[in-house]
Each structure stands twice: as C-alpha cells, then as structure tokens.
Amino acid sequence: MADKDQNTRVGRRKRKKRPVLKTFMILGLISFVLVGAMVGYFAWKFTTVAADTQDELERGGKSEKREVAVDPNQDNVSVLFMGVDDRDGELQGRTDAMILATFNREQGSVKMTSIPRDSLVDIPGHGEDKITHANAYGGTDLAVKTVENMLNLPVDYYVKLNFQAFIEIINALNGVKVDVPFAFTEQDSEGNDGAISLDEGTQMLNGEEALAFARMRKQDPRGDIGRGDRQEQIISALIKRSASIGSIHNYDDVMESVKDHMKMNFTVSDLVSFHKYAGSVNDIERLQLKGSDVRYDGVYYYQLLPDVTEQVSQELRNHLELDEQSSGESEQNQNASSSEAQTEAESP
Numbered sequence: 001m002a003d004k005d006q007n008t009r010v011g012r013r014k015r016k017k018r019p020v021l022k023t024f025m026i027l028g029l030i031s032f033v034l035v036g037a038m039v040g041y042f043a044w045k046f047t048t049v050a051a052d053t054q055d056e057l058e059r060g061g062k063s064e065k066r067e068v069a070v071d072p073n074q075d076n077v078s079v080l081f082m083g084v085d086d087r088d089g090e091l092q093g094r095t096d097a098m099i100l101a102t103f104n105r106e107q108g109s110v111k112m113t114s115i116p117r118d119s120l121v122d123i124p125g126h127g128e129d130k131i132t133h134a135n136a137y138g139g140t141d142l143a144v145k146t147v148e149n150m151l152n153l154p155v156d157y158y159v160k161l162n163f164q165a166f167i168e169i170i171n172a173l174n175g176v177k178v179d180v181p182f183a184f185t186e187q188d189s190e191g192n193d194g195a196i197s198l199d200e201g202t203q204m205l206n207g208e209e210a211l212a213f214a215r216m217r218k219q220d221p222r223g224d225i226g227r228g229d230r231q232e233q234i235i236s237a238l239i240k241r242s243a244s245i246g247s248i249h250n251y252d253d254v255m256e257s258v259k260d261h262m263k264m265n266f267t268v269s270d271l272v273s274f275h276k277y278a279g280s281v282n283d284i285e286r287l288q289l290k291g292s293d294v295r296y297d298g299v300y301y302y303q304l305l306p307d308v309t310e311q312v313s314q315e316l317r318n319h320l321e322l323d324e325q326s327s328g329e330s331e332q333n334q335n336a337s338s339s340e341a342q343t344e345a346e347s348p
C-alpha cells in the first residue's frame with residue numbers, strides 16, 4: 001500500500017513537471033522564432049537600404065591610384081565621409097565636412113583626418129579653390145579625385161549624407177554623448193541664428209544640437225581645426241552609440257532616414273566586413289592637418305602647410321601599406337627581370 005501511494009505521488013510530480021516543461025519549450029520556441037524573424041527582418045531591411053543607397057563612382061570600383069581593385073574583406077582601405085550642405089536629397093551642394101579614414105585589416109586599426117572645408121587646394125578642371133566647392137562643381141567623383149590628389153593616396157570608398165540624415169540618425173539613436181569644449185550658440189538646420197545653445201561639458205546632444213556642435217566655426221578660437229576635431233568626435237560618438245545593444249530597436253528608423261538622405265559605394269558584403277574594426281572604436285587615431293588663414297582678392301582661404309600635409313599623407317599611406325606594396329611589387333619585377341636576363345644569357 002505504501003509503495004502504491006509513493007508511486008502515485010511520483011506520478012503526480014511527473015504530471016506537474018510535464019506541463020511546466022512544455023510551457024518553457026513553447027516559450028523558447030516562440031522566442032527563437034521571434035528573434036529569428038527580427039534578425040531576418042533587419043537583414044532584409046539592411047540589404048534593401050544598402051541597395052537603395054548604393055551609388056557607384058563614374059570611375060568604377062577602382063581608384064586610379066590602385067593597381068587593382070581592393071576588397072575590404074582582405075585589404076587595407078580608405079573611406080571618405082562627406083557631410084553636404086543640402087536639404088532636398090540631391091547631395092550636390094558644398095561639403096561642410098570631409099573626413100578621410102584609413103583601415104588596416106591586419107592591425108584592426110583606424111586612422112582619421114579632417115580636411116578643413118576652406119582648404120585651398122587644386123580642384124581638377126577648376127584650378128585652386130576651397131575644397132568645399134569640389135562636390136558642388138563636379139559631384140562625388142570630383143570631390144574624391146580632389147582628396148586623392150591632395151593627399152596622394154587612393155580613396156576607395158565614400159559615404160555622403162546631408163543634414164537631414166545626420167539629424168534623423170542621431171535622434172533615432174536617442175542622441176550622442178560628446179564633450180563640449182566651451183559654451184556657445186549656433187544657428188539650427190533651418191538657418192535660425194542663435195536657435196541652439198550649448199553649455200560646456202560632457203552631455204547628450206540631440207540631432208539639431210549635434211549638427212550645431214559639428215558645424216560651428218566662427219566662435220572657435222581654433223577655427224576650422226577646432227571644428228574638424230568636433231566633427232571627428234561626433235563620428236566616433238555616433239559609431240559607439242550605433243554599436244550599443246540599447247539602440248537596436250531604433251535601427252528601423254535609422255535605416256529609413258538613411259535610405260533617402262545618403263549615398264555610398266559600399267555593397268552589403270563590404271559593410272559587413274567592417275565589423276572587424278568594432279573593437280578599435282575607442283582607439284581611433286586622429287591626424288591633424290595644419291595651416292594659416294589667408295585672403296586672396298578679399299576671399300578667405302585656409303592655406304595648408306605643405307610639410308604637415310606631406311607628413312599626414314605619408315602616415316596614412318603607411319597605414320594603408322601602399323609604399324610597402326609598391327616596394328614589394330618593384331622587387332618582384334626586378335627579380336623577374338633578373339631571372340629573364342639570366343635565362344637569355346644561358347640560352348645558346
């Protein structure tokens with residue numbers, strides 16, 4: 001009788017465990033399906049947006065300063081980020097920001113330099129002028145070519161967005177955290193003077209505030225150099241914010257904005273390959289171009305110091321390992337020539 005009661009109690013416990021176990025299994029299955037659906041949705045959305053924003057350069061996929069086309073999955077590459085003073089989505093206005101970043105695949109490292117918008121440079125077909133005008137004169141291809149000639153290195157990829165995309169992306173990510181060096185007021189995206197006021201110190205900025213932070217120049221004692229530093233700080237903060245888990249639910253809004261206000265020559269595979277650099281976000285090395293204020297015929301320009309520009313150029317070239325590749329190719333060619341000459345000498 002005792003054995004029968006014990007068996008009955010064991011049976012009840014087993015029957016109680018089965019519904020609980022089934023419930024957890026069902027919940028787990030539902031969660032798995034939902035997560036899978038979410039990942040699938042974002043993958044589809046990401047692919048669609050990447051296709052909509054992709055805009056190849058007229059030159060094709062290879063820079064004239066490259067022997068062969070690069071693959072970011074295997075090679076060191078450079079990317080030119082451009083912020084355009086444009087609101088209608090055509091992205092044909094002057095560039096308010098130009099930042100060149102180089103990525104070293106083996107090191108997993110990133111270097112970045114901001115090009116002052118008023119820098120006096122040679123714009124192919126237009127002579128010496130402010131670099132901000134290159135995009136307005138000839139679109140992305142001319143802007144890219146101008147930067148390539150100025151820094152003597154290839155620009156493999158570009159990302160170009162306007163103020164609207166900038167504001168909406170930052171708002172969708174609930175702002176970015178930056179260190180404001182001093183208090184100032186600045187106009188908003190609609191050109192209303194004094195509409196944005198920022199206090200000194202570390203703080204979260206919304207889209208309009210971040211745009212003012214990135215654009216302000218006249219109140220900065222360091223002029224274009226100070227603005228370049230702030231623009232680089234915004235990009236770093238934006239990358240960090242985008243990578244945070246808490247921002248994932250806002251990606252849909254981000255991608256919708258990007259689709260209408262940004263262009264780039266990346267494929268989906270190219271973009272995925274940059275995941276390797278996620279750990280380098282906090283250690284981006286910033287290189288600074290230097291110069292002086294000048295006026296020609298009453299027009300203001302920023303005259304870059306040739307020796308500093310050459311130094312920055314060489315450091316970026318070293319990061320891309322361009323000179324090492326050229327040296328290696330030259331050595332291979334010399335060896336091949338030597339081998340051919342020896343073969344000819346030994347021939348009867």
